[in-house]
Amino acid sequence: MSKLKWSVLLAVLLAGQLEAACVAGLPGERPDWRYNRHADGTVSDVAAGLMWQQCAAGQQQVEGGCEGEAARLDWRAALQLAQQANSQQLAGHADWRLPSVAELRSLLAKNCQAPAINAAVFPATPPAPFWSSTVSAADHVGAWFVSFNNGNENTYYKDSRAYVRLVRGQAHQRLR
Secondary structure, eight states: OOOHHHHHHHHHHTTTTTTTTTTTTSTTTTOOGGGGTTSSEEETTTTTTTTEEEOOOOOOOETTEEEEEOBBHHHHHHHHHHHHHHHGGGGGGGOOOOOOOOHHHOOOOOESSSSSSSSSTTTTTTTSSSEEEEEEESTTEEEEEEEEEOOOOOEEETOOOOBBOOEOOOOOOOOO
C-alpha cells in the first residue's frame, strides 16, 4: 500500500470532493471485471457468486444507470420487500433476500468514498447505510447495516430507516 496513494485519497477527502473519490491500486478495490451486468437490472459478482439488484430499492434501471429516489425503509419493510420481489418474480427469480452483513460488505470498494462502491457497476448508490439481514447479537431490537459512505458497519434499531439492495444466490467463497 503506497503512502502516496493514501495521501491522494486523504487530500481528495479533505478538499471536500466526496463524490466517488476513488484511488486505483489500493487494497479492497472492486474492479469492473469482477461483475457481469445483465439487461434485467441485475449484476452478478463472479468473485463472490452472488446476484444483486443493480439499483437500490425504489430506483428504476435505465440505460446506463439508475434513476429516481432510493427508498429508505425500516428493517421489517426491507424483509417484506424481498418477499414482494419473490412473489413478483423479480428478474425471473423467486429467491431474493436481504443480504447478510458479510455479503453486503463484499460490495465495499475500500479504495472509494461517498459512495464506497463501484459506482460504474452500481450507479446512483446513496452514500449511506444499507440494511443487512444480520440481527444484533447484543439485543433483539437491532440489525446490522453497512454504510456506503465510508464503509463503516454498525447496528441500527430495526425501526430506523436505511436503504436496501436485494441479493440472491449462495456465496461460493467465504466472505469476511
